[in-house]
Amino acid sequence: MTLAMIITISVPLIxxxxxxxxxxxxxxxxxxxxGMVVAMSIGMVIGLLGGGILGVAFQSIFFATFLSMILGLIIGGIYGALCSTFAMIDGMLSGMMAxxxxxxxxxxxxxxxxxxMIKILFVITxxxxxxxxxxxxxxxxLYQSFAYRLIKNVGVVMFFLLILVFMYEHSGPLFNHIHEHQTEHHEHE
Structure with missing residues (x-):
């Protein structure tokens, strides 16, 4: 697992x-x-990012689709279940679709x-x-919470996002096997 992939997974996870x-x-x-908005939003962005990563990682479209649907369904369902049954259903379906x-x-x-594309999906997520x-x-x-005070300061958020994008861009490739394949392809030409 590359450093860029660790960043791609760990930042949304935190x-x-x-x-x-x-x-x-x-x-x-x-x-x-x-609750419905939270479940649908989380299910959607995690399903998209997870589907993108799994779509590259696995050669089988069926297997990648199946796993990413399960991932979106579980994440959207968990966050929805914390709020209501309707939110759980919304989160599960939007995660599956994403x-x-x-x-x-x-x-x-x-x-x-x-x-x-994975980097774009990461930034959107x-x-x-x-x-x-x-x-x-x-x-x-929750005006006194750490997250609220941090996010409310737009300058801090923009600085954090710029640092994150800079680190992300300079952390190397996401997938080693793609770069190995492209290098082999260029050597044969």
């Missing part, structure tokens, strides 16, 4: 764990509509664009999760 902690502590205060779309997206583009975290803290009136 945000998701913090959001899970907030939801567990305040689950009775979250309205049904907010998992399929992530694999389809990767299979529609040429291999030379795999890395940039992080931005959506940060906005969702801010909105959830604001809705729950």
């Amino acid at each position: 945000i998701l764990i913090y959001m899970l902690k907030v939801l567990l502590a305040h689950r009775t205060e979250v309205t049904s509509m907010n 998992g399929m779309m992530g694999v389809m997206l990767i299979n529609m583009i040429t291999p030379s664009y795999y890395e940039i 992080v931005i959506v999760l940060i906005i969702l975290m801010f909105s959830l803290c604001h809705e729950l009136k």
Whole structure:
């Protein structure tokens, strides 16, 4: 596993764990509509990113689609179940659909664009999760929480995102086997 892949997985995971902690502590205060938005948003961005990564990692489209659908279904379902049954259903279905779309997206583009597409999906995922975290803290009136105070300062968020993108861009390739294949292809020409 490359450093870029570790960043791709760990940054959303850290945000998701913090959001899970907030939801567990305040689950009775979250309205049904907010719970549905949280579950659908998380299921969608994790399903897309996971589907993209699995679509590149596995040669079998069927296997990658199946795993990414399960990933989106589980993540969306967990966050939805914390709020209501309808939110759980919404999260599961949007996660499942996004998992399929992530694999389809990767299979529609040429291999030379795999890395940039995963990086774009990563940035979108992080931005959506940060906005969702801010909105959830604001809705729950958690004005003194670390996440709310950090995210409320736009300069800090922009600095964090710039550092993250810079680190991410200079952390090497996401997938070793793609670069090995492209290097072999160029040597034969």
